Amino acid sequence: MTDKQIILLIGILSIAILPAFAAEDNASANAEIFVTTSKDSYVQDEQIMITGSVKNPDRNNMIDVTIRIVGPLVNGESTNIVAVLQVKPSSGGLFDVTAFPTSPAWKDGGDYRIIANYGALKTTAIFSHEGSSGTAPAPPHPQPAPEISIIADKASYKKGDVITFSGKADRNSANRLVSISIHGPHNGFVTLASAYADSNSDFKVRLDTAKGSFAKNSAIQGGGTYTATAFYDNDPLYAGKSVIFEFSLGDSAAALDAITVHADKQYYRAGDTITVFGTVRERLSGYPVTLQIIAANGNLVVVEQLDVSGENKYGTSITDTDGALWRSAGTYSAHVIYGTETRNAKTTFVFGGAEAGNEIPDDSSGDIRNGDDLREKITDLQRSLDAANRENQNLRQLNSELQGQVEALQKKVDGLSAIINEQIKVIYQWVMSR
Numbered sequence: 001m002t003d004k005q006i007i008l009l010i011g012i013l014s015i016a017i018l019p020a021f022a023a024e025d026n027a028s029a030n031a032e033i034f035v036t037t038s039k040d041s042y043v044q045d046e047q048i049m050i051t052g053s054v055k056n057p058d059r060n061n062m063i064d065v066t067i068r069i070v071g072p073l074v075n076g077e078s079t080n081i082v083a084v085l086q087v088k089p090s091s092g093g094l095f096d097v098t099a100f101p102t103s104p105a106w107k108d109g110g111d112y113r114i115i116a117n118y119g120a121l122k123t124t125a126i127f128s129h130e131g132s133s134g135t136a137p138a139p140p141h142p143q144p145a146p147e148i149s150i151i152a153d154k155a156s157y158k159k160g161d162v163i164t165f166s167g168k169a170d171r172n173s174a175n176r177l178v179s180i181s182i183h184g185p186h187n188g189f190v191t192l193a194s195a196y197a198d199s200n201s202d203f204k205v206r207l208d209t210a211k212g213s214f215a216k217n218s219a220i221q222g223g224g225t226y227t228a229t230a231f232y233d234n235d236p237l238y239a240g241k242s243v244i245f246e247f248s249l250g251d252s253a254a255a256l257d258a259i260t261v262h263a264d265k266q267y268y269r270a271g272d273t274i275t276v277f278g279t280v281r282e283r284l285s286g287y288p289v290t291l292q293i294i295a296a297n298g299n300l301v302v303v304e305q306l307d308v309s310g311e312n313k314y315g316t317s318i319t320d321t322d323g324a325l326w327r328s329a330g331t332y333s334a335h336v337i338y339g340t341e342t343r344n345a346k347t348t349f350v351f352g353g354a355e356a357g358n359e360i361p362d363d364s365s366g367d368i369r370n371g372d373d374l375r376e377k378i379t380d381l382q383r384s385l386d387a388a389n390r391e392n393q394n395l396r397q398l399n400s401e402l403q404g405q406v407e408a409l410q411k412k413v414d415g416l417s418a419i420i421n422e423q424i425k426v427i428y429q430w431v432m433s434r
Helices: 003-017 212-221 372-433
Strands: 033-037 048-054 065-070 081-087 094-099 110-118 121-129 148-152 156-158 162-169 177-183 189-196 202-208 224-232 241-248 274-279 289-294 300-306 313-318 330-338 340-351
Touching: 033 110, 033 121, 048 065, 048 110, 048 121, 065 094, 065 372, 081 094, 110 372, 148 224, 148 241, 162 177, 162 224, 162 241, 177 202, 177 372, 189 202, 189 212, 202 212, 212 224, 224 372, 241 340, 241 372, 274 289, 274 340, 289 313, 300 313
Parallel strands: 156 241
Antiparallel strands: 033 048, 048 094, 065 081, 065 110, 110 121, 148 162, 162 202, 177 189, 177 224, 224 241, 274 313, 289 300, 289 330, 330 340
């Protein structure tokens, strides 16, 4: 039995033995609804503990006890509401809640009345209070949010594979339950898995893609990019962390035609504009397409990050094709990556070279010697590529976190909507009972 239940029991027994100042409409603790206070009178700013019981609580526990406190009473009456509280009774019908009389509304001392409603049931009680100083207590310091990490053992899977998720909870979450929510490429729910973190805060979950709700719902969602979000069940304020992976319903784990790439021509001369374009199967919010063009001599000549349009298309035009980086003649290749390494594509074209007299060479053209300036430019380009890859990784992580936050906010909105609907019912029933 908790301390609050003990206090409630003492209050009930005191009513059974002695006339209680707080009891007003309550004939006894066996009434349909009963409410009392832990004391008959309180000093200035003292917290008021209110306890009570409902004889026949709602089996679904969907109804709250609504408590209004009015006062000070003048000739036994008052319309001045100083507090409105709500509390959900336990399965046995017990409830308790604390009022904090520190606002200016409590400044006058005297007798105050508690009005408790539970659906159509109503009861009241009276207590005395010396009033408030009008100074509210300082709010408590917020506790740091827990952390969690999650990875998948591979980047892509096919139907029938077993996915192993692993990660680490924060140091204060050892032996805590971790849940993993998985959503498909169209943001549809696929399955929910869970495991307890061990004493070192590590956790691991194995998921058979050919069984249970994953097999059923992935058939509806289809192949593509899936998101797995790890979170704590008992901490609704923490959105969790996510990881993405590719899933295919076919024999191959690679995402079929997840991205395509093309050049507008097969042959180019120095100075020509080269247009590279393509499509993606589905858009990944926050992820650009990374384009790299490799010259015939193996040097990197272009690195760009391209936005995907609302029609799932991307493209760019390269005009500076007569500079030092474009001296090599032969076959060039354009590589694109989108989201994960498995979402990639490649195309080739033949380029005449900036020092080849604008002649279209065959594919056997050799390398040329590069000077110090060219090597320096290539080094700068490689640094730019490294920075772009780091930025792409940061964007992917941010996107995963935002997706987790959106899901958590939706859960809160759904829960709040349910609470509001129930409170509307309670208020309606209370109004109709008066």
